[in-house]
Amino acid sequence: MVQLQMKCSIDFIGKKRNGVEQYWCITHKALASDKQGNRLSSCLCPHKEVFENVWDIEKGPIKSLEILFMNILENTIPLIFVNHELFHGVFQYKSSLLNYKDLVGIMLSKLNDISLEEVRCNHCNQMHSDNGKFAYTPHKTHLCLYCGHLFRVKEANIGSEMEPIFPIPKIKLEHASVLVASHCRVQYDLLKGILLINSKSVDKIVMNGQEENIEDFLNSFLENEY
Ligand SMILES: [Zn+2]
Ligand SMILES: [Zn+2]
Numbered sequence: 001m002v003q004l005q006m007k008c009s010i011d012f013i014g015k016k017r018n019g020v021e022q023y024w025c026i027t028h029k030a031l032a033s034d035k036q037g038n039r040l041s042s043c044l045c046p047h048k049e050v051f052e053n054v055w056d057i058e059k060g061p062i063k064s065l066e067i068l069f070m071n072i073l074e075n076t077i078p079l080i081f082v083n084h085e086l087f088h089g090v091f092q093y094k095s096s097l098l099n100y101k102d103l104v105g106i107m108l109s110k111l112n113d114i115s116l117e118e119v120r121c122n123h124c125n126q127m128h129s130d131n132g133k134f135a136y137t138p139h140k141t142h143l144c145l146y147c148g149h150l151f152r153v154k155e156a157n158i159g160s161e162m163e164p165i166f167p168i169p170k171i172k173l174e175h176a177s178v179l180v181a182s183h184c185r186v187q188y189d190l191l192k193g194i195l196l197i198n199s200k201s202v203d204k205i206v207m208n209g210q211e212e213n214i215e216d217f218l219n220s221f222l223e224n225e226y
C-alpha cells in the first residue's frame with residue numbers, strides 16, 4: 001500500500017447549455033464549480049480523505065475483497081475489507097482509480113445479472129464504471145468521472161473497470177427470505193459471489209409485512225450512490 005497526499009487537480013470542461021461554466025477535479029472525480037459557474041479552490045467530493053490511501057492492485061495482490069453495510073437502512077456507505085482487513089481508501093489499477101462506489105456498483109450489476117463491458121470515454125480514453133442506478137440500467141450516454149465529459153456509445157451498455165481485473169462471479173442466492181426490522185446488515189464478497197442479508201443467503205426480504213426481491217430492495221436503496 002502506498003500513502004499519497006492527493007490534491008485537487010481542476011480543469012475547465014466546458015459550458016452547460018445555459019452557458020454556466022463547469023470545472024472538474026480529476027483527482028477526486030467530482031465537480032469543482034458552483035451553480036453560478038465559479039471555479040472552486042477545492043472540489044465538491046465529500047470524502048477526499050479516502051483518496052489519500054491508495055492500494056495499487058498490481059503491487060498488492062487482492063485475494064479477498066468484501067464490502068459490509070453495517071445497517072443499510074441507516075448508512076449506504078460500506079466498509080471495505082481487503083484480504084480480511086479493514087481498508088479505508090481507493091484502489092488503483094493502471095490508470096483506473098476505484099472507490100467504494102465502484103464496489104457497490106459491481107454488487108448491483110451482479111445482483112441484476114448484468115453483463116459488464118469495457119466502456120471507454122472518447123474524450124480522455126479512460127475506462128468507465130457505472131454505479132448506483134446506472135449499474136443496472138443500460139444507457140447510451142455515459143458521464144466520464146475522470147474528465148467530467150459526457151460521451152455516447154452506439155448500443156446502451158454498462159461499464160466496469162473492475163471486471164477486466166478480477167473475474168467476478170455471479171451472485172448465488174438461496175430461495176429463502178429474511179425478516180428485516182430496524183437492522184439490515186449487508187455483506188458482499190465480490191470474489192466469491194456471496195451476498196448475505198443479516199448473515200443469511202436469501203432472495204427475498206420481508207419488511208413491514210411486505211415481501212420484496214433482494215435486487216429490488218437494494219436497487220432502490222442504492223440508486224443514488226453514483
Ligand atoms: Zn478534488
Ligand atoms: Zn473522460
Ligand SMILES: [Zn+2]
Nearest residue numbers: 130134142143
Ligand atoms: Zn455509464
